[in-house]
Amino acid sequence: MLHLRLISPADRTDAVVSLIENTVGATHLVVLPDAARTPAGDVVMCDVAREAGDELIGGLRGLRLDTTGSIAVENIDLSLSRRADRAEEEAPGEGADAVLWEQLTDATHEESTLTVTYVAFLAVATMLAACGVMLDNAILIVGAMAVGPEFGPLAGISTALVQRAPRLVLRSLWALLAGFAAAMVVTAGFSWLMDLFGLSTRSMIEAGRPNTAFIWKPDWMSFVVAFLAGIAGTLSLTSAKSGALIGVAISVTTVPAAANAAVAFAYTEYAQMWGSTGQLLANLGGIVLAGTLTLLAQKWFWARQRRRTPTAEPA
Structure with a gap:
């Protein structure tokens, strides 16, 4: 699993949240309004199966979050969650085969x-x-x-x-x-x-x-x-x-x-x-x-x- 920590301008948060909710393999969505100061905006966090990570990151870049906000990605060594297990099962392919091109x-x-x-x-x-x-x-x-x-x-x-x-x-x-x-x-x-x-x-x-x-x-x-x-x-x-x-x-x-x-x-x-x-x-x-x-x-x-x-x- 991957953990994404995003800083989103307030006017783009809805689009970011919608993208995450419609990404197969994404779960544990958290939205913290007005939590970011530099740059100012909302903090959005989620976990995503590795095999779905490249598609989600590409979508976030399509929303220009890399230029107007921030995209940080971390590897999760351990995740004890049924939702995480389900997300990995539903995501297409196998995580070991996935390439995170970014x-x-x-x-x-x-x-x-x-x-x-x-x-x-x-x-x-x-x-x-x-x-x-x-x-x-x-x-x-x-x-x-x-x-x-x-x-x-x-x-x-x-x-x-x-x-x-x-x-x-x-x-x-x-x-x-x-x-x-x-x-x-x-x-x-x-x-x-x-x-x-x-x-x-x-x-x-x-x-x-x-x-x-x-x-x-x-x-x-x-x-x-x-x-x-x-x-x-x-x-x-x-x-x-x-x-x-x-x-x-x-x-x-x-x-x-x-x-x-x-x-x-x-x-x-x-x-x-x-x-x-x-x-x-x-x-x-x-x-x-x-x-x-x-x-x-x-x-x-x-x-x-x-x-x-x-x-x-x-x-």
């Missing part, structure tokens, strides 16, 4: 912003991966994968493509490319510094490194893994099961590939640099393609499911 767009927009924190996380992850490839240590590689924040912009690109939002595409693409460029420059400098202090040598990058050699040897299996990870990551975002993102992060070699490219450049090992760059591009492309197709499939499936579900009286 929430997804807002989340990916925030995570696709090029911030100092984002670049710092990506740079630290890339430097950790650099240590991993130099030492041929798979544990460090896995740790670097988990730290990397690059899935946010990748999901932002997929969401923007499905929603036809070119500005978000450009914003996400800028965060992705600028973030990796900055992280790789920092990692190249880090490699030179490590070499200066004798903590790393050219022989390390020239060694066979059986545990991490796959990073600069891209093949179709790399693309397949990235594609599957993109599906899992997108599903984890749309179903609010964020824990699955950790599994996604440690299954795709985006950050390690960027790190190996930077280290190889620092030691003028250009064959490894281009191989790692190919691995990076294959992984990024596979995730974006998978994310976009997954969202399109969810959009189609949900629209078809709603058409097949008979309309019920609101709870």
Whole structure:
């Protein structure tokens, strides 16, 4: 269930209440006249089944409540109510399958912003991966994968493509490319510094490194893994099961590939640099393609499911 807290101008409250009352899956309606001060208006609260949330939020935006008032949405972890149970039963589809497009767009927009924190996380992850490839240590590689924040912009690109939002595409693409460029420059400098202090040598990058050699040897299996990870990551975002993102992060070699490219450049090992760059591009492309197709499939499936579900009286 979702809990909605709305601030509505007095002249629009009747329309807001009517929309909620006629939304299958909405219940626990509360209206507090003149309770809001900034902005001034009435406070309207209700609970709605997740599978009916996107339709209701869209209707509220159609009433311009997002510009003249306020729309706040919270997840309800526990709701002990027969009316809530009935609302979830009557709402079309299953909550686990529902996509809250407004929430997804807002989340990916925030995570696709090029911030100092984002670049710092990506740079630290890339430097950790650099240590991993130099030492041929798979544990460090896995740790670097988990730290990397690059899935946010990748999901932002997929969401923007499905929603036809070119500005978000450009914003996400800028965060992705600028973030990796900055992280790789920092990692190249880090490699030179490590070499200066004798903590790393050219022989390390020239060694066979059986545990991490796959990073600069891209093949179709790399693309397949990235594609599957993109599906899992997108599903984890749309179903609010964020824990699955950790599994996604440690299954795709985006950050390690960027790190190996930077280290190889620092030691003028250009064959490894281009191989790692190919691995990076294959992984990024596979995730974006998978994310976009997954969202399109969810959009189609949900629209078809709603058409097949008979309309019920609101709870």
